[in-house]
Amino acid sequence: MGGFDAHTHLDLMGEPAAAMARALAAGVSGVAIAGADPVRWPEVLRVGAAVGAVVTLGLHPWFVDAGWEVAVAALPRPTGGVGEIGLDWRRAGDDHVRAHQIAAFRAQLALAREAEVPVCLHLVGAVDEGLAIAAGDGLPRPGGLVHGWSGGPGRVARAVGLGLHLSFGPRELRTRAGRASLRVSPPSRLLLETDAPEVRVDGRAAEPADLRRVAEAAGPLIGLAPEALLRRAGDEARRLFLVQS
Numbered sequence: 001m002g003g004f005d006a007h008t009h010l011d012l013m014g015e016p017a018a019a020m021a022r023a024l025a026a027g028v029s030g031v032a033i034a035g036a037d038p039v040r041w042p043e044v045l046r047v048g049a050a051v052g053a054v055v056t057l058g059l060h061p062w063f064v065d066a067g068w069e070v071a072v073a074a075l076p077r078p079t080g081g082v083g084e085i086g087l088d089w090r091r092a093g094d095d096h097v098r099a100h101q102i103a104a105f106r107a108q109l110a111l112a113r114e115a116e117v118p119v120c121l122h123l124v125g126a127v128d129e130g131l132a133i134a135a136g137d138g139l140p141r142p143g144g145l146v147h148g149w150s151g152g153p154g155r156v157a158r159a160v161g162l163g164l165h166l167s168f169g170p171r172e173l174r175t176r177a178g179r180a181s182l183r184v185s186p187p188s189r190l191l192l193e194t195d196a197p198e199v200r201v202d203g204r205a206a207e208p209a210d211l212r213r214v215a216e217a218a219g220p221l222i223g224l225a226p227e228a229l230l231r232r233a234g235d236e237a238r239r240l241f242l243v244q245s
């Protein structure tokens with residue numbers, strides 16, 4: 001079945017269909033698109049249907065403000081999952097913003113549990129806090145992924161113990177902590193992503209076809225041939241997102 005890019009914002013790419021064709025040519029046959037900003041949810045759904053991607057929609061912590069309840073109430077459902085949702089303390093200036101992020105995160109976790117769809121989590125600068133909420137409130141039955149894992153190797157076991165998958169992309173593989181995290185992650189919980197087009201590769205915006213390069217960088221770190229890792233992580237992503245293969 002080939003590779004599966006577990007986290008993208010393909011709707012933000014100029015020509016998503018062309019990017020998907022290049023991905024297919026590179027052996028990347030599946031893509032998940034995460035909606036983050038409510039204004040863009042309809043476009044995410046449209047692009048997802050056009051290219052045959054898994055779509056998850058959520059209110060991303062960057063877009064959480066005092067009006068979060070209205071946005072979450074308007075979340076179209078059901079989709080392939082809820083996300084991206086979570087906490088980002090680097091974008092939370094004060095306790096009010098943090099409180100809103102926490103409330104929006106918990107409300108959307110509840111929606112995912114109710115719909116029994118996986119969650120796509122964005123946890124930055126607040127990995128302990130995010131995992132504590134996931135542990136206390138509970139994850140949806142199918143589980144979820146932490147995209148762009150930034151929790152370091154020391155928190156991997158905790159996340160895995162909750163039933164989460166960890167996803168790594170070009171940004172994480174450039175850091176020592178990211179590479180160390182990858183080495184201690186169980187292969188059965190490992191996903192690969194590009195976060196296209198939000199991450200840069202060779203001075204240009206990443207696209208799903210670059211997932212092959214992510215596998216080439218990650219494979220040797222865990223003793224797997226890139227092709228085998230691409231396939232294995234792809235199978236795991238399809239299982240998580242309940243994609244028929």
Ligand SMILES: [Zn+2]
Binds near residue numbers: 007009084195
């Ligand atoms: Zn994202």
